[in-house]
Amino acid sequence: MSISNGDDAEKAEGPIRQRRRAGEQVRMTDVAARAGVSVMSVSRAIRDPERVSPKIRARVEKAMRETGYVPNALASSLASQRTRIVAAIVPFINASFGDTIRGITDVLHPSGYELLIGETGHSMQVEERLTNAFLSHRVDGLLLTGHSHTQGVRERLRNLKVPVVETWNLTDEPMDQIVGFSNYEAARAMTRYLIGQGRRHIGYLGGITKDNDRATDRERGYIDEMTVADLPCDRSLRSYRKLEFRHGGEGCEELLERHPDIDAIFAASDMLAVGALFRCIKRGIAVPDDIAIAGFDDSDISSAIHPALTTVRVPRYEMGSRAAQMLLQRLDTDEETYGQKVVDLGFEILIRDST
Amino acid sequence: MSISNGDDAEKAEGPIRQRRRAGEQVRMTDVAARAGVSVMSVSRAIRDPERVSPKIRARVEKAMRETGYVPNALASSLASQRTRIVAAIVPFINASFGDTIRGITDVLHPSGYELLIGETGHSMQVEERLTNAFLSHRVDGLLLTGHSHTQGVRERLRNLKVPVVETWNLTDEPMDQIVGFSNYEAARAMTRYLIGQGRRHIGYLGGITKDNDRATDRERGYIDEMTVADLPCDRSLRSYRKLEFRHGGEGCEELLERHPDIDAIFAASDMLAVGALFRCIKRGIAVPDDIAIAGFDDSDISSAIHPALTTVRVPRYEMGSRAAQMLLQRLDTDEETYGQKVVDLGFEILIRDST
DNA sequence: CTGTTAGCGCATTCAG
DNA sequence: CTGAATGCGCTAACAG
Numbered sequence: 001m002s003i004s005n006g007d008d009a010e011k012a013e014g015p016i017r018q019r020r021r022a023g024e025q026v027r028m029t030d031v032a033a034r035a036g037v038s039v040m041s042v043s044r045a046i047r048d049p050e051r052v053s054p055k056i057r058a059r060v061e062k063a064m065r066e067t068g069y070v071p072n073a074l075a076s077s078l079a080s081q082r083t084r085i086v087a088a089i090v091p092f093i094n095a096s097f098g099d100t101i102r103g104i105t106d107v108l109h110p111s112g113y114e115l116l117i118g119e120t121g122h123s124m125q126v127e128e129r130l131t132n133a134f135l136s137h138r139v140d141g142l143l144l145t146g147h148s149h150t151q152g153v154r155e156r157l158r159n160l161k162v163p164v165v166e167t168w169n170l171t172d173e174p175m176d177q178i179v180g181f182s183n184y185e186a187a188r189a190m191t192r193y194l195i196g197q198g199r200r201h202i203g204y205l206g207g208i209t210k211d212n213d214r215a216t217d218r219e220r221g222y223i224d225e226m227t228v229a230d231l232p233c234d235r236s237l238r239s240y241r242k243l244e245f246r247h248g249g250e251g252c253e254e255l256l257e258r259h260p261d262i263d264a265i266f267a268a269s270d271m272l273a274v275g276a277l278f279r280c281i282k283r284g285i286a287v288p289d290d291i292a293i294a295g296f297d298d299s300d301i302s303s304a305i306h307p308a309l310t311t312v313r314v315p316r317y318e319m320g321s322r323a324a325q326m327l328l329q330r331l332d333t334d335e336e337t338y339g340q341k342v343v344d345l346g347f348e349i350l351i352r353d354s355t
Numbered sequence: 356m357s358i359s360n361g362d363d364a365e366k367a368e369g370p371i372r373q374r375r376r377a378g379e380q381v382r383m384t385d386v387a388a389r390a391g392v393s394v395m396s397v398s399r400a401i402r403d404p405e406r407v408s409p410k411i412r413a414r415v416e417k418a419m420r421e422t423g424y425v426p427n428a429l430a431s432s433l434a435s436q437r438t439r440i441v442a443a444i445v446p447f448i449n450a451s452f453g454d455t456i457r458g459i460t461d462v463l464h465p466s467g468y469e470l471l472i473g474e475t476g477h478s479m480q481v482e483e484r485l486t487n488a489f490l491s492h493r494v495d496g497l498l499l500t501g502h503s504h505t506q507g508v509r510e511r512l513r514n515l516k517v518p519v520v521e522t523w524n525l526t527d528e529p530m531d532q533i534v535g536f537s538n539y540e541a542a543r544a545m546t547r548y549l550i551g552q553g554r555r556h557i558g559y560l561g562g563i564t565k566d567n568d569r570a571t572d573r574e575r576g577y578i579d580e581m582t583v584a585d586l587p588c589d590r591s592l593r594s595y596r597k598l599e600f601r602h603g604g605e606g607c608e609e610l611l612e613r614h615p616d617i618d619a620i621f622a623a624s625d626m627l628a629v630g631a632l633f634r635c636i637k638r639g640i641a642v643p644d645d646i647a648i649a650g651f652d653d654s655d656i657s658s659a660i661h662p663a664l665t666t667v668r669v670p671r672y673e674m675g676s677r678a679a680q681m682l683l684q685r686l687d688t689d690e691e692t693y694g695q696k697v698v699d700l701g702f703e704i705l706i707r708d709s710t
Numbered sequence: 711c712t713g714t715t716a717g718c719g720c721a722t723t724c725a726g
Numbered sequence: 727c728t729g730a731a732t733g734c735g736c737t738a739a740c741a742g
Binding site: 025027028043047072077079 | 718719720721722
């Protein structure tokens with residue numbers, strides 16, 4: 001018995017037939033024929049092996065191996081109206097969101113879901129394009145970063161009734177559900193701590209706030225806390241940068257130039273904090289004696305450097321895993337079993353040597 | 356004219372019909388009906404607007420907007436036998452592979468392709484699972500990291516004739532095509548440089564070599580060059596670690612303990628190098644005076660720290676963009692227009708302050 | 711430039 | 727526990 005793939009079944013038929021398929025792929029029909037069962041038995045043997053007799057199961061498995069059959073998920077999805085694909089949209093693919101993505105896949109994969117990842121580069125326009133592309137592919141659910149989205153995205157997701165979980169921040173009015181921590185409160189808490197340490201001229205080094213609610217909220221937290229303490233926090237004390245190490249150094253220079261008497265820098269990202277810290281060291285400024293430096297995120301590097309960085313620990317992995325769980329709960333149960341709309345995973349101020 | 360979605364077309368038909376679709380989605384038929392044209396005109400207006408009269412195009416666009424139509428890529432792919440999806444499998448989602456992924460999407464998106472990303476965690480078993488899942492979804496092409504894969508993956512990809520481009524290393528026998536640089540030669544070159552600087556007791560701090568041809572080749576490069584120079588490089592001079600900052604510190608301790616007289620550390624990853632560098636600083640060991648430290652990858656951080664890290668610059672972004680181009684060339688042209696089978700993008704030794 | 715016809719490969723129903 | 731019929735939403739191939 002040779003391992004052909006069913007071409008022989010097309011015994012020179014009438015002329016006007018079979019335009020497509022030049023005997024390309026192995027189909028379920030081919031497997032069924034070889035196993036001597038119906039296609040439905042093959043279908044069942046694949047996705048619910050328990051509901052088919054051991055005898056049939058064995059023959060189907062054998063036939064699948066012999067033919068090298070690869071199930072067609074497109075056809076399956078079209079027929080069943082579900083893709084078992086979830087999409088996640090993140091601003092940037094880096095170590096931080098890598099942890100979140102790992103949290104997501106660790107939950108999705110055991111349940112048989114795949115993850116489609118999109119990167120916006122912090123642009124809501126790109127987010128909209130990605131959303132449309134993913135909806136076109138009929139993803140079963142969507143994981144978004146943050147709660148600021150274009151009107152187009154909001155409308156479309158509402159109309160299509162696709163389950164959505166937002167992450168990495170909190171808001172009273174999520175599109176659907178949201179899981180994260182309060183970037184605003186975390187920034188306030190860190191600023192408060194710095195003030196409590198006796199620092200008075202605290203500069204702020206933050207991410208670019210356009211299209212970024214996390215960056216915006218962190219900045220608000222700093223400003224509000226400084227204002228409450230009646231300390232200066234005007235525009236000249238704040239520098240906005242892309243989240244790369246070298247920009248931390250540049251931002252640090254900028255602040256030092258404008259305010260040589262600065263006694264602390266609160267960087268709303270460890271990347272920026274580390275960049276700033278090294279610039280200080282290079283210039284002979286003692287950390288934390290002359291200037292205290294605090295970061296945000298608790299990246300892997302923050303504890304490896306010297307002096308170790310004071311920072312905010314955020315639940316990167318947990319936001320991913322929890323978001324995925326929330327989505328699955330709604331996808332895998334028949335009734336719309338909602339959990340909480342807003343899940344606060346909290347944060348933690350980690351005091352180390354740089355402050 | 357209200358914006359219903361075509362339910363009214365189902366005017367109480369005979370009893371035994373319409374089992375599925377409870378008036379769920381808007382279909383192309385609905386758009387066509389509303390625009391007063393055939394479905395084919397809608398189809399063409401969407402994917403090749405030039406080939407349809409401006410009049411029809413306008414009416415279709417209007418109808419699409421009014422109905423909130425979202426094309427169904429599943430149905431489209433099933434019928435056309437192409438998904439316009441490419442999958443990339445990387446060992447880890449971090450800043451390094453983030454750059455490569457950015458290179459890929461920057462090329463893919465303008466051509467209308469989406470990217471499906473899989474993370475193996477450095478396990479070939481997981482790579483195999485992911486490959487099967489992606490093939491099930493009928494991706495048009497596959498981008499793999501490195502050239503070591505399970506037998507299962509090799510066979511399946513060969514049988515299915517899916518275009519594959521491997522990246523991040525070189526080999527004379529790619530599965531299909533490969534674009535990258537020689538990890539082996541780069542490691543030799545850096546080792547040679549260190550020896551040229553008068554270093555004699557050079558420790559090696561590398562990634563775990565299991566299932567990882569890049570790590571293996573870097574280690575081979577170090578060993579071969581040391582051997583040629585008749586310098587020691589036995590197992591006790593080598594430490595293998597996961598690529599995280601803190602493991603760099605631990606590996607550094609291990610080497611120092613076993614060989615207190617070590618005068619250089621070649622870390623086959625900037626993460627490890629930076630971790631090692633800070634551990635030295637913490638312990639009062641002068642870098643580079645007492646110990647020279649070299650890294651690999653030219654991560655963003657390597658130039659931001661103090662002393663700045665000597666390292667190997669590798670074409671992270673270019674490997675992604677070039678790999679995507681190579682794939683597209685074969686996907687978008689009718690004949691199988693192969694370019695070169697092996698594309699060497701080279702590397703560069705960046706000498707800074709740590710050596 | 712436009713419309714008609716016939717599947718793409720599978721899962722849902724329902725009957726045995 | 728198994729099988730037969732039907733359509734998921736779209737596009738390729740042809741004809742007009």
